Amino acid sequence: MVLTAKDIAGPRDRGWLRYLRSDTFPTFWCAGCGNGVIMQALARSLAARGPAPEQVAVVTGIGCFGKADDYLTTHSLHGTHGRALGFATGIKAARPELVVIALMGDGDCATIGGNHLIHACRRDIGVLAVVSNNLNYGMTGGQFSATTPEGSITSTSPYGHVEPAFDLCALVQGAGASFVARGTCGQPALLRRLFDEALAHPGFAFVEVMTACPTHYGRANRQGDAPKMMRGIAEAYRGKTGVLFRRETAGFSSKYRALQTARKAADGRVGETR
Amino acid sequence: MPVFMQGNEALFRGAVAAGGRFYAGYPITPSSEIAELAAQELPKLGGVYLQMEDELASIAAVIGASLAGVPAFTATSGPGFSLMQENLGVAYMAEIPCVVINVMRSGPSTGLATMPAQADVMQARWGTHGDHPALALCPASVQECFELSALAFTYSEQLRMPVTVLADEIIGHLREPLEVPVGTPIASRPLPSCPPGDYGTYDTSAGDVPPLGFFGGPHIVHANSSMHDAAGQPTTRRDTALALIRRLQDKVTARSAEFPQRRWYLDDAEWVFVSFGISARASLAAVERLRSRGVAAGLLQIQTVWPFPRDLVREVCRNARGVFVVELSLGQLVGEVERAVMGHAPVHLIAQSDGRPLLPGDICRRAGEVAGDGFDR
Numbered sequence: 001m002v003l004t005a006k007d008i009a010g011p012r013d014r015g016w017l018r019y020l021r022s023d024t025f026p027t028f029w030c031a032g033c034g035n036g037v038i039m040q041a042l043a044r045s046l047a048a049r050g051p052a053p054e055q056v057a058v059v060t061g062i063g064c065f066g067k068a069d070d071y072l073t074t075h076s077l078h079g080t081h082g083r084a085l086g087f088a089t090g091i092k093a094a095r096p097e098l099v100v101i102a103l104m105g106d107g108d109c110a111t112i113g114g115n116h117l118i119h120a121c122r123r124d125i126g127v128l129a130v131v132s133n134n135l136n137y138g139m140t141g142g143q144f145s146a147t148t149p150e151g152s153i154t155s156t157s158p159y160g161h162v163e164p165a166f167d168l169c170a171l172v173q174g175a176g177a178s179f180v181a182r183g184t185c186g187q188p189a190l191l192r193r194l195f196d197e198a199l200a201h202p203g204f205a206f207v208e209v210m211t212a213c214p215t216h217y218g219r220a221n222r223q224g225d226a227p228k229m230m231r232g233i234a235e236a237y238r239g240k241t242g243v244l245f246r247r248e249t250a251g252f253s254s255k256y257r258a259l260q261t262a263r264k265a266a267d268g269r270v271g272e273t274r
Numbered sequence: 275m276p277v278f279m280q281g282n283e284a285l286f287r288g289a290v291a292a293g294g295r296f297y298a299g300y301p302i303t304p305s306s307e308i309a310e311l312a313a314q315e316l317p318k319l320g321g322v323y324l325q326m327e328d329e330l331a332s333i334a335a336v337i338g339a340s341l342a343g344v345p346a347f348t349a350t351s352g353p354g355f356s357l358m359q360e361n362l363g364v365a366y367m368a369e370i371p372c373v374v375i376n377v378m379r380s381g382p383s384t385g386l387a388t389m390p391a392q393a394d395v396m397q398a399r400w401g402t403h404g405d406h407p408a409l410a411l412c413p414a415s416v417q418e419c420f421e422l423s424a425l426a427f428t429y430s431e432q433l434r435m436p437v438t439v440l441a442d443e444i445i446g447h448l449r450e451p452l453e454v455p456v457g458t459p460i461a462s463r464p465l466p467s468c469p470p471g472d473y474g475t476y477d478t479s480a481g482d483v484p485p486l487g488f489f490g491g492p493h494i495v496h497a498n499s500s501m502h503d504a505a506g507q508p509t510t511r512r513d514t515a516l517a518l519i520r521r522l523q524d525k526v527t528a529r530s531a532e533f534p535q536r537r538w539y540l541d542d543a544e545w546v547f548v549s550f551g552i553s554a555r556a557s558l559a560a561v562e563r564l565r566s567r568g569v570a571a572g573l574l575q576i577q578t579v580w581p582f583p584r585d586l587v588r589e590v591c592r593n594a595r596g597v598f599v600v601e602l603s604l605g606q607l608v609g610e611v612e613r614a615v616m617g618h619a620p621v622h623l624i625a626q627s628d629g630r631p632l633l634p635g636d637i638c639r640r641a642g643e644v645a646g647d648g649f650d651r
């Protein structure tokens with residue numbers, strides 16, 4: 001039997017199902033992959049906030065988590081590896097009333113896409129950026145990324161990784177992000193709360209989800225099965241989760257709208273004096 | 275009343291006249307005037323100027339804005355055009371309208387950064403990987419900068435694809451009178467008219483170019499740069515893949531005859547020049563010089579280089595005593611002309627690739643060297 005979203009959700013609280021396309025289930029993800037937990041938490045937060053799927057635009061990159069758009073009823077763009085934030089920036093700047101969400105892997109977001117990440121932080125564009133940080137490139141067979149911890153075994157660091165890893169939350173905070181949060185795939189209730197708060201934030205909101213790739217990273221580093229990995233990740237990040245940084249901001253779009261209004265008015269005055 | 279205007283400004287004004295309201299780019303010589311004008315003018319029109327961190331992000335933002343329903347464009351030159359290629363592939367494959375103005379400069383790489391060239395012709399055709407279509411327009415005057423830039427928006431919205439405007443440093447920086455066209459049509463996107471629940475982002479039941487909704491609209495858009503079905507869902511099916519790849523090409527080639535070209539003195543021409551952009555301008559002067567000497571010369575000015583007007587070139591050149599292809603590269607257009615002429619007439623290349631334009635005198639002399647006695651009649 002193929003499970004539908006309804007079976008998974010249980011009898012109560014079905015509002016969030018309208019954001020998920022159960023006709024495309026089962027998902028592409030391996031059994032035990034953390035991505036499903038992220039998706040359910042995100043769908044529940046969207047339901048709580050309440051925008052219609054027509055008012056939501058999701059951009060994905062390329063990777064395992066980059067397949068997330070296949071399972072959403074919102075508007076979506078499945079783009080290129082690393083550039084999701086570039087697309088999302090254009091969508092938000094052109095139509096600020098939309099809820100714009102970029103779903104990215106750690107490779108997407110912080111490795112090939114690192115330049116876009118820091119500039120999205122600085123620009124403070126009102127996009128919710130979610131990074132599924134599984135510490136490696138799941139899609140292409142478990143090679144190391146910019147978040148792979150030093151010493152880890154991956155398919156391209158078979159003797160132990162010699163490079164240090166980015167701390168993404170510290171990186172984006174340094175780059176000027178106005179909302180920075182971290183959760184883990186072992187704590188769905190925490191994720192729900194972080195997404196709720198991130199969706200209410202008018203500027204750039206960054207949510208890092210430390211997640212399990214039992215198929216590659218977990219196996220190569222002998223971290224046990226998926227439940228064990230999820231517990232291990234939650235344990236490892238104890239005290240390092242939650243909303244880590246937040247500051248008041250108007251966000252890019254309201255500032256740009258004010259500029260447009262002022263220029264239109266100034267242009268009108270020029271016309272009158274002619 | 276004509277106004278005196280720079281080519282780059284005319285490219286910008288044409289874009290705005292056609293409804294372009296979103297610009298994202300990264301400054302680069304010799305296109306930067308377009309960015310500066312966009313920053314100055316678009317906010318007044320309720321539009322947006324974004325200066326992105328690089329050209330990868332610039333074209334990505336343009337594609338995003340277009341999906342949000344705002345006609346969007348960017349301008350760049352060789353190095354930036356190179357960086358845009360991967361995401362241009364997204365726009366071809368996911369069928370997202372946008373306009374890219376490439377004011378060509380001398381390469382490869384940083385090359386002669388402030389000097390003209392016309393060596394991005396093949397890049398405008400095959401710059402991104404895979405089988406994909408291309409539509410590229412080449413202005414040869416300030417007037418054409420305005421008109422072809424506006425037309426690029428019409429084509430991009432109607433065909434749901436990126437359109438390249440291939441200008442060059444001289445045309446971009448040239449200042450001359452422009453007769454501002456009245457009633458430039460606002461490029462309109464054929465929107466879906468079916469009930470939202472029946473809409474598929476790539477549903478071709480109503481024609482070879484599926485209507486495109488917009489992010490925020492009632493018809494949910496699933497834009498997909500991976501191989502996809504009518505609903506925008508990924509697929510690896512052979513039949514679906516082949517049909518899509520074919521359709522992407524065919525939607526352009528089927529309309530080849532509609533795209534603009536310009537014929538000069540061709541009716542009785544024995545010697546046919548084929549050129550575009552600044553070299554077409556110099557070639558026209560050369561043709562007129564030769565005409566004044568009694569040589570039956572004519573010019574086919576390529577305004578639409580892609581899809582290459584193979585049938586037209588064949589028709590115009592097949593009975594020529596000689597065909598001269600004039601371009602600022604070691605020879606890119608010439609290969610297409612040879613393929614079109616198929617040996618029916620001798621094809622000669624008049625090329626230059628040192629950052630300097632070909633002057634009418636150079637063209638007459640080099641054509642004369644080939645034609646020899648042919649020009650003395």
Ligand SMILES: Cc1ncc(C[n+]2csc(CCOP(=O)(O)OP(=O)(O)O)c2C)c(N)n1
Nearest residue numbers: 062063064065081105106107108137138139
């Ligand atoms: C420009 C480019 N380079 C390389 C690839 C190959 N590639 C596809 S996904 C991927 C890595 C994915 O890793 P991540 O973003 O962490 O996502 P995950 O699969 O782990 O969810 C790579 C290298 C690509 N698609 N495009």
Ligand code: SF4
Nearest residue numbers: 029030033064138213
């Ligand atoms: S390879 Fe890893 S990240 Fe990808 S679906 Fe499987 S478990 Fe998830």
Ligand SMILES: [Mg+2]
Nearest residue numbers: 105106136138
């Ligand atoms: Mg990853």
